[in-house]
Amino acid sequence: MFGARIKGFFRQSVDDAPPERSAGVSPVVGGGLSVQDLRAWYGSFLAVKGITMEIPPKAITALIGPSGCGKSTFIRCLNRMHEVTPGARVEGHVCLNGEDIYDPAVDPVTVRARVGMVFQTPNPFPSMSIFDNVAAGLKLTRWRRSRAELEEAVERSLKQAALWDEVKDKLHRSGASLSGGQQQRLCIARAIAVQPEVILMDEPCSALDPVATLKIEELMQELKRNYTIVIVTHNMQQAARVSDRTGFFLMGELIEYGPTDEIFSRPHDRRTEDYITGRFG
Amino acid sequence: MIGLCTAFTLLAVAVLLLILGYTLFHGFRHLDWGFITEAARPMGEAGGGMRNEIIGTLILVALAGAIGVPVGLMCGIFLAEFGGPKVAGGVRFIADVLTGLPSIVVGVFAYAILVRPLGSFSVLAGGVALAIIMIPIIARTAEESLRLVSPAVREGALALGIPRWRAVMSVIIPGASTGIITGVLLAMARAAGETAPLLFTSLGNYFGFQGLFEPSSALPLAIYQNATSPYRVDQEQAWAAAVVLVLMILAISMAVRWLTARGRPSRG
Numbered sequence: 001m002f003g004a005r006i007k008g009f010f011r012q013s014v015d016d017a018p019p020e021r022s023a024g025v026s027p028v029v030g031g032g033l034s035v036q037d038l039r040a041w042y043g044s045f046l047a048v049k050g051i052t053m054e055i056p057p058k059a060i061t062a063l064i065g066p067s068g069c070g071k072s073t074f075i076r077c078l079n080r081m082h083e084v085t086p087g088a089r090v091e092g093h094v095c096l097n098g099e100d101i102y103d104p105a106v107d108p109v110t111v112r113a114r115v116g117m118v119f120q121t122p123n124p125f126p127s128m129s130i131f132d133n134v135a136a137g138l139k140l141t142r143w144r145r146s147r148a149e150l151e152e153a154v155e156r157s158l159k160q161a162a163l164w165d166e167v168k169d170k171l172h173r174s175g176a177s178l179s180g181g182q183q184q185r186l187c188i189a190r191a192i193a194v195q196p197e198v199i200l201m202d203e204p205c206s207a208l209d210p211v212a213t214l215k216i217e218e219l220m221q222e223l224k225r226n227y228t229i230v231i232v233t234h235n236m237q238q239a240a241r242v243s244d245r246t247g248f249f250l251m252g253e254l255i256e257y258g259p260t261d262e263i264f265s266r267p268h269d270r271r272t273e274d275y276i277t278g279r280f281g
Numbered sequence: 282m283i284g285l286c287t288a289f290t291l292l293a294v295a296v297l298l299l300i301l302g303y304t305l306f307h308g309f310r311h312l313d314w315g316f317i318t319e320a321a322r323p324m325g326e327a328g329g330g331m332r333n334e335i336i337g338t339l340i341l342v343a344l345a346g347a348i349g350v351p352v353g354l355m356c357g358i359f360l361a362e363f364g365g366p367k368v369a370g371g372v373r374f375i376a377d378v379l380t381g382l383p384s385i386v387v388g389v390f391a392y393a394i395l396v397r398p399l400g401s402f403s404v405l406a407g408g409v410a411l412a413i414i415m416i417p418i419i420a421r422t423a424e425e426s427l428r429l430v431s432p433a434v435r436e437g438a439l440a441l442g443i444p445r446w447r448a449v450m451s452v453i454i455p456g457a458s459t460g461i462i463t464g465v466l467l468a469m470a471r472a473a474g475e476t477a478p479l480l481f482t483s484l485g486n487y488f489g490f491q492g493l494f495e496p497s498s499a500l501p502l503a504i505y506q507n508a509t510s511p512y513r514v515d516q517e518q519a520w521a522a523a524v525v526l527v528l529m530i531l532a533i534s535m536a537v538r539w540l541t542a543r544g545r546p547s548r549g
Contacts, residue, residue, distance in 0.1 A: 081440055119433055123433035125437070126430075
């Protein structure tokens with residue numbers, strides 16, 4: 001577990017290899033996720049119906065589909081956040097670097113430090129300054145750090161999130177004082193400060209205007225050099241613009257999954273075609 | 282309809298203003314610096330002050346706070362964060378009943394469990410009685426304020442890999458701090474003005490605070506005793522003491538308003 005964090009740290013600074021595109025069949029290394037027969041319930045309602053998919057490392061995987069198709073539930077299973085909802089339950093396996101995060105011996109809290117998440121609505125911690133928001137994951141998890149380490153991590157994360165220049169003179173101000181787009185980048189900085197291997201994004205731009213959306217999309221291209229990114233989006237143009245691979249969800253099932261250009265230019269399944277051409281959804 | 286609402290609103294405001302005005306009118310005439318700094322004189326004798334009673338009330342409220350704030354806060358945190366729907370529902374019901382409990386019943390209860398076994402009226406028993414009055418108020422306001430912290434913030438904290446208890450302590454409670462402090466101050470204001478529970482517990486004396494296990498006077502008790510005295514000078518003292526008590530509670534209420542109006546601080 002700790003070894004993986006160390007590896008994650010060095011990967012970020014040393015290994016700048018270009019992302020492997022369409023790594024569907026090749027063995028997954030780094031921050032890749034291998035999902036096997038994942039099912040998720042809300043009470044007795046089966047929201048995710050046995051999904052199996054390989055999510056390649058250091059690439060952007062987009063999940064599209066109409067509302068209620070289970071794509072958000074699915075990514076909440078990838079960092080064990082689904083089970084936080086009362087009455088929610090998960091079955092199946094999700095392997096991160098070959099280690100099953102649903103193994104009974106695995107603490108969900110440590111999983112969430114390795115698989116970060118950015119939510120639909122920017123959710124900076126209201127009582128904290130910009131600095132403390134970014135440092136929160138470092139300060140409040142189990143590893144103790146000195147002030148200098150924190151300052152360095154905050155600066156690095158804000159730079160990676162393309163927010164440093166805008167906030168470096170007001171780090172003590174409340175995170176809530178920023179604009180919506182800045183808040184979302186603050187949340188991204190907060191997520192990458194703990195050096196996760198994977199970043200999950202649940203419709204990260206749905207509350208943002210087009211300019212702020214463009215900034216986040218550019219940022220994602222930067223981030224995929226170091227992180228595996230899974231993004232849920234309602235916006236098909238966004239999926240086509242940013243992602244390397246796309247999965248189409250419908251009624252809790254993964255209908256089609258493949259390289260993004262293929263999904264959008266010649267989908268194999270009729271339902272995928274209907275959805276991306278705007279016939280429903 | 283609007284006329285009726287306006288009329289009754291005016292009536293309510295008028296009653297409040299009359300009480301305040303009448304108290305201030307009678308009280309301020311007998312209020313001077315000596316009233317706050319001097320000890321009381323024997324019954325029927327003019328002059329003297331309420332120093333001991335003021336100190337007594339401060340000590341009682343501080344003691345009640347020392348017991349009631351931690352218990353009430355923990356209870357509120359449990360209700361909002363850790364209790365399942367069934368358990369929390371039961372505890373919440375009990376807290377609501379406790380809020381409505383007549384304060385004299387609380388006084389009799391403290392008499393039974395502390396004054397009788399210890400063999401003496403005491404500040405301790407008074408503090409416990411006031412704490413019992415404070416606990417449900419603090420618990421419920423703390424719970425309500427914690428629930429107001431948005432679920433998105435909770436999820437954000439958990440998704441960072443912050444353990445649950447840490448997220449509650451460092452993210453959720455600070456986010457609710459304004460509401461929690463408001464509840465604590467309101468409960469203290471309520472406790473400071475209570476008389477009935479003190480009649481059976483703290484009892485009152487003329488020498489001020491003598492120790493936790495001895496009886497002590499307090500402002501509400503002094504008002505009660507002086508107001509029922511046959512001597513005019515004592516009755517005037519009661520009015521003045523009422524003004525002091527009202528001002529103390531007013532100060533707490535102002536602090537509450539100031540805190541709630543200030544909202545979220547921009548931390549430096």
